[in-house]
Amino acid sequence: MTAIFFGTPAHADRVKDIARFEGLRANAITGYGLVVGLSGTGDDNLDYTVQSMKSTAARLGVALPEGVAPGLKNAAAVMLTAELPAFAKPGQRLDVTVSALGKAKSLRGGTLLMAPMQGADGEVYALAQGSLAVGGFGVEGRDGSKLVVNTPSSGRIPSGATVERAVANPFGGGAAMLLDLNDADFSTAKALAAAIDTAIGPGTATAVDAVTVAIKVGAGMAERIDLASRIENLDIAAAAPPARVVINARTGTVVIGAKVRILPTAIAHGNLTIRVTEDAQVSEPAPLSNGKTTVTPHSSVSADVPVARVALFAPGASLAELVKAINALGVAPGDLVAILEALKQAGALRAELVVI
Numbered sequence: 001m002t003a004i005f006f007g008t009p010a011h012a013d014r015v016k017d018i019a020r021f022e023g024l025r026a027n028a029i030t031g032y033g034l035v036v037g038l039s040g041t042g043d044d045n046l047d048y049t050v051q052s053m054k055s056t057a058a059r060l061g062v063a064l065p066e067g068v069a070p071g072l073k074n075a076a077a078v079m080l081t082a083e084l085p086a087f088a089k090p091g092q093r094l095d096v097t098v099s100a101l102g103k104a105k106s107l108r109g110g111t112l113l114m115a116p117m118q119g120a121d122g123e124v125y126a127l128a129q130g131s132l133a134v135g136g137f138g139v140e141g142r143d144g145s146k147l148v149v150n151t152p153s154s155g156r157i158p159s160g161a162t163v164e165r166a167v168a169n170p171f172g173g174g175a176a177m178l179l180d181l182n183d184a185d186f187s188t189a190k191a192l193a194a195a196i197d198t199a200i201g202p203g204t205a206t207a208v209d210a211v212t213v214a215i216k217v218g219a220g221m222a223e224r225i226d227l228a229s230r231i232e233n234l235d236i237a238a239a240a241p242p243a244r245v246v247i248n249a250r251t252g253t254v255v256i257g258a259k260v261r262i263l264p265t266a267i268a269h270g271n272l273t274i275r276v277t278e279d280a281q282v283s284e285p286a287p288l289s290n291g292k293t294t295v296t297p298h299s300s301v302s303a304d305v306p307v308a309r310v311a312l313f314a315p316g317a318s319l320a321e322l323v324k325a326i327n328a329l330g331v332a333p334g335d336l337v338a339i340l341e342a343l344k345q346a347g348a349l350r351a352e353l354v355v356i
Contacts, residue, residue, distance in 0.1 A: 014235060015236060022170065022171070034078070034115070038106070041107075084126065095158050096161045112130055134152055180211050191239065243350060244351055249356070
């Protein structure tokens, strides 16, 4: 499949859609836990699963005899992942993703026992527990045949974790608020600073670099929140992105940006088709000649060369002209990728070529 999208002219974007205030970021938290209540699809006595079960049972006052395997086909060791959003407060709920760590075939129907979730600093920021919602399933026959739909070895617990500790946030400190663009661009940073000065007052904002704009503000949190709410709803004309052609080699999708230009060049596209056919011919001897019937091979070779088609580009050819020429050549997705790569190698493609 080839998809070619035309870029649109520059238009106004809300600040909140192209930038974020420094400190307003999510923090990853992870944990290790035990899922129980599975229907025979668990880890089946993996050492660390048995150890986890014994530790959990001991905390609940149940002592398992030494040397006795608890038979854990209905339990599985899992890893937990979640994101702790900015300004998250104790008592708030988070969605948790649960993934099998061992050889559990499915987590469907399981329940996660209470498990701590830690940040990068090793501190516990949330506690997770609850019943799993698993979108996949799998079945297996005695002869080894099996059917698996989606991924039954992972699932989610909506609102399955409770925040226990707040993360310190730098938003309320410092003499200035820092506003970071999602994509580095000097022109957009300058336009953003100018828009803030126009709306709030001259000298309020300064572009620090291609990403950051510093905004003067008082020390009070209420003043910062009021100023941030006004700024994030401003409309600015963001600069056009760099000229770029993105190729997905797996699907054949090609996206060409509006600023892509072609230098004077010519593109020829054609295919040479060679066909070789083998026909057996039978030779019969004349009557009473004592000859033998023989089979002789006969080869037929033909070549089919379609009419060559050449697209000629004038200096600074636009995206519309490029697409028109591509359609005229009847280019298949694989050939289009080859043409774009050849144009880049020839120095005729004025754009960044990205292959993903």
